[in-house]
Amino acid sequence: MRTIAVVNQKGGCGKTTVSINLASALAARGLRTLLVDMDPQGHCAVGLAVPEEQIEQSIYDVMVGESCGEPLRISEMVWKICDNYDLAPGSIDLAAFEQQMAGVEDREECLKRALSEVAGDYDYAVIDCPPSVGSLTFNAIKASSDVIVPVDTGYFSLHGLSKQLSTLSVLSQQCDNEINVMVLASMYDVRTKMGREILGELKKHFGDKMFKTVVNFNTKLKEAASLGQPISEYDPASKGCKDFNALADELVSTDSRAERAEMVESLQAKLDAISASADELLATAGVTETSTASATATMDEKLADFYGVRKLDDAVVFVSLYPRAEEVQIAGDFNGWQPEKTPMQKGEDGTWHVKLPLAAGRYRYRMVVDGQWQQDPYNEITEMNPFGECNSVVEVH
Missing domain, CATH: 2.60.40.10 (Immunoglobulins)
Structure with missing residues (x-):
């Protein structure tokens, strides 16, 4: 089972939208796919019309079950969304995970152990991580073979990008598995000059560390989420659906273990390279700590750019x-x-x-x-x- 963590500690970058619709696109290809919601806000369930009041057990119960003497398998609590598509929902209880598991040995491997028990049931697992750094994100990284970092192409999304990747690098230093880290341009609005310039710089500086697929801003994606549907179900002819189909195709095309063994570096080296590119990109865009004041001064001129x-x-x-x-x-x-x-x-x-x-x-x-x-x-x-x-x-x- 190939496990993909969608990680960004900045909210509003399209992380949950990417997770829901990438999982849907993979399932549509006949690949048995599990979506795991590690966010205490439980947005994946909302985005897939799973009634919160009917969720009796979440991924939290699976992760803490063994230490509490009440072991629970993922297969016992998943929701079937459609053919080949299951959801392991999150819940507000996840916010208490770190406190609940304090002092428990190997608590950062709870999710990895839980997923290993269902590895034969799925081809792919997609993990929607919370917009913060902590035990939940660390659990996701430890369990994953791939990390996707969605980056929206708005002006202020560049602030802290290098720092966010460096933080991810620190978290992953204790991982003993090689992980492929890729950047995904999301919420791209071709109508704005700033969006076009930032996308160009992302492609220039990130090179092969970035997906060729770009997820465009699309109101249909918002409408689909508000109605609790993946875009493939809500509007299969939309640009948003085509983008996620392309992303799934690009991801699947690298699924050969031999091919991936050649392209995968250690996570530390990969993130060091991405962070260096981010620093250069920030300098190019003029978004540095020393330029914050000037950026603020010209904010009124940039309002139309995001x-x-x-x-x-x-x-x-x-x-x-x-x-x-x-x-x-x-x-x-x-x-x-x-x-x-x-x-x-x-x-x-x-x-x-x-x-x-x-x-x-x-x-x-x-x-x-x-x-x-x-x-x-x-x-x-x-x-x-x-x-x-x-x-x-x-x-x-």
Whole structure:
């Protein structure tokens, strides 16, 4: 069984979208595929319409079962999504894993042992890791043969990229297995000059450490996730579906163990090379610690170069594209869900933006476009609300 961890400690980079739809594309090729959700937020279940209230056991129960005297196999708790596609759901209990397993010997190999028991049942396992570094991510790395690092092609995604990869390298130094690490450009918006320039630099500097496939920004992917469907089921003719089919094909084409033995370096060497490329890329793009001030000064000029929500010094910036809208507002926890309190400003190119000085915390919000309430199409972090729709979520640290 080939095991692939999708890792990025930065939220909003399309990590869960990649995990769900890559697993779906692999299953569509007749490959028995297991999706493992290691994120305490349990977004994979939401994205596949698995009712949270019906999830009685999660991957947490499997990982801690042996130490608690209640062993549980993955095969006993998986949800069958469709032919060749199973989900081992996550749960909020995962947030307590590190505390629960403190002092337990080999606790970083809990997931590896659990997956080894079902290795004969699947061809592929895809692990959606949490957007943080800790025991859960370390468990995923220890269990994996491959690591995919999705990087969205927005301006601020380059901040900390090298640091994030270096952190991953430190985590993996204790791994005794060789792991192939690849960077995946995701949420690419061909309409923006900044996106095109960053993609060009990624290709230039990362070379063979980067997938040839690029996952384009596609509203169909957002719609599919909000309806609890992989893109292959929601709209098989969409650009998003074609991108993930291409990614699955590219991944499968390297499945020959002999071929992979030649291309795989030690994880440490691989990440050192990627980190060096990231440093060079940051310098090329002018996004370094010493240039933060100048980047902030020109932020207003760059608002049209990315969409979504970003933290910028002492403010959170929301940017969206509604070229035909007459009025766009935001309603959320930060304004008592009163959209008239937070109108967005329209740019000449059809983008709408607003800066809010939000304190540290977790905020739910929705866009109100000409009176119509909807989730933010450029933010993949969502949660269901009491009305059966999705609120967008932003976490400010």
